[in-house]
Amino acid sequence: xxxxxxxxxxxxxxxxxxxxxIAAGGFGLCGIPEELIDALKVSGxxxxxxxxxxxxxxxxxxxxxxxxxxxxxxxxSYVGENSEFxxxxxxxxxxxxxxxxxxxxxxxxxxxxxxxxxxxxxGLGTVIAEGKEHKDFNGQTYILEEGFFADLSIVKAxxxxxxxxxxxxxxxRNFNPVAAMCGKVCxxxxxxxxxxxxxDPDNIHTPGIFVNRILVGKHEKRIExxxxxx
Amino acid sequence: MWDRxxxxxxxxxxxxxxxxxxxxxxxxxLVSNFIPNNIDITLQSENGMLGMGPFPTKQNVDPDLxxxxxxxxxxxxxxxxxxxxxxxxxxxxxxIDMAILGAMEVSEKGDLANWxxxxxxxxxxxxxxxxxxxxxxxxxxxDHTNKKGESKFLKECSLPLTGKSVVNSVITNxxxxxxxxxxxxxxxxxxxxxxxxxxxxxxxxxxxx
Numbered sequence: 511x512x513x514x515x516x517x518x519x520x521x522x523x524x525x526x527x528x529x530x531x532i533a534a535g536g537f538g539l540c541g542i543p544e545e546l547i548d549a550l551k552v553s554g555x556x557x558x559x560x561x562x563x564x565x566x567x568x569x570x571x572x573x574x575x576x577x578x579x580x581x582x583x584x585x586x587s588y589v590g591e592n593s594e595f596x597x598x599x600x601x602x603x604x605x606x607x608x609x610x611x612x613x614x615x616x617x618x619x620x621x622x623x624x625x626x627x628x629x630x631x632x633g634l635g636t637v638i639a640e641g642k643e644h645k646d647f648n649g650q651t652y653i654l655e656e657g658f659f660a661d662l663s664i665v666k667a668x669x670x671x672x673x674x675x676x677x678x679x680x681x682x683r684n685f686n687p688v689a690a691m692c693g694k695v696c697x698x699x700x701x702x703x704x705x706x707x708x709x710d711p712d713n714i715h716t717p718g719i720f721v722n723r724i725l726v727g728k729h730e731k732r733i734e735x736x737x738x739x740x
Numbered sequence: 741m742w743d744r745x746x747x748x749x750x751x752x753x754x755x756x757x758x759x760x761x762x763x764x765x766x767x768x769x770l771v772s773n774f775i776p777n778n779i780d781i782t783l784q785s786e787n788g789m790l791g792m793g794p795f796p797t798k799q800n801v802d803p804d805l806x807x808x809x810x811x812x813x814x815x816x817x818x819x820x821x822x823x824x825x826x827x828x829x830x831x832x833x834x835x836i837d838m839a840i841l842g843a844m845e846v847s848e849k850g851d852l853a854n855w856x857x858x859x860x861x862x863x864x865x866x867x868x869x870x871x872x873x874x875x876x877x878x879x880x881x882x883d884h885t886n887k888k889g890e891s892k893f894l895k896e897c898s899l900p901l902t903g904k905s906v907v908n909s910v911i912t913n914x915x916x917x918x919x920x921x922x923x924x925x926x927x928x929x930x931x932x933x934x935x936x937x938x939x940x941x942x943x944x945x946x947x948x949x
Binding site: 537538539540541563586587588589590591596599600606608610611612613614615616618619630631632633634635636637638668678679680681682683684685686687688715731732733734735736737738739 | 863
C-alpha cells in the first residue's frame, strides 16, 4: 500500500464527510498538523467534531475551522486563547465537551488500543463526574471515562518514512502519538520524509502501522508566547 | 504582607532535593527562581517534558520547545520528552511529588476552584484536574482576597470545582496554611501581617486562631 501523498488536499480526499469525528495532535500551536487543517478548511467539510487539546487561536490552527463555522463540537481541555471560539460557544453555536487534559490523552490512547472505557480519579467531585459511572477500587472512588474513537486522525511529526514510521521533535510530540492511534485512518504530515531504513528502529515514536497516509508539509510553526530570559 | 516573589520564595522552601515538581501558570512559575543551588529538582511540564530549563535567549528560541503555559523554554542535559499520555501517567500515577498552582477559591476542606467562572470566563481546566487528583502534595499560591476585598479562602467554594479535598497547603500574601482532616491551621504569618489581618480576610474556619 502506497502511503505517500503529494499534498494534504489529496490525502484527505474521499476520506472526509460532513459530521465526521477528527482527532488532532498538537498542544497550543506546537506540533499541530498545519497543512491538514488548511486542507480541511479548503474542502468545506462541515459539522465536524474535533478532539484537540486546544482550539488554536483566531487565525491559526483549529481556529481556522472555527472561523468558517465548520466545527459543530470541540472536545478540549483548554480553549482560552480563542475569542471566536468563546463567541460561538457563548451564543450556543458551538458545543464543547470539556475534558481534563490527561483524560483526553488517555481517551485517545484507549480508543487506539481498543479500550472502550477506563476509570480515573481525575474530575471526581466536579462537574466532569456528573452522569458518569462511579466505582470503588481499593477504597478509592473513580469515574468511568470513554475511549475516543475518531473517523480520522491528523498529526504532525518531524521525520517520517515511507512506511509511516514517525519521529517527533521535543515538546511538539505532545498529543500526536495518541491522536495517531485513535482514528480509523491516520494522516501524518512531516517536515522531512526520509527513505526506509534511515530512521533508527529503536527510536521510532509512532510505528507505521498507525499511519495510513503521509505527506511532507511546510510549517509556519507560529509561537504563541515567546518568552525570553533577561 | 508577602508580594508575588515572597509567596513564590516561601513555596520554594517546601521543595526538597530530588523532587519531581509541576509548576502552574502565573506566580507558581516564579517558584523556580528561588530554588537554592544545592537543591536539585526536576520540573515537569505536562505537555510532555521532564527537566525544564530556563527561558531561552533570542538566538535559542525553538517553536518545538514550549512549556504548558505555551512559553518558549530550554532543555537541560537530563531532559526527556514524551507524549501527553505518558506525561499524565506520571501525574495520575502518583509519580510527581508536588504541584504548585494558582486558585480562584480554596475551601477549608481543601476543595479547589481555579478553572471557570460560569457565564464569564470559560477557558478550561487544562491539566489541573489531573494534577490535583494525582500528585502527592498540592500547594496553592493565591492572593488571600479578591479585588473586591472578599475572602478567597472559604467554607465552601462557590465556583465549579477543579478537585474535592485535594489542597494540602495554601500560601497567600498573609501567610502559609496547612489543610488536613482536622481543618485549616496557620503555619506561618507573613512579615508585616497579623493574626487580625488573617481573621478579617478569612471565611474558612482556622483551628489554631
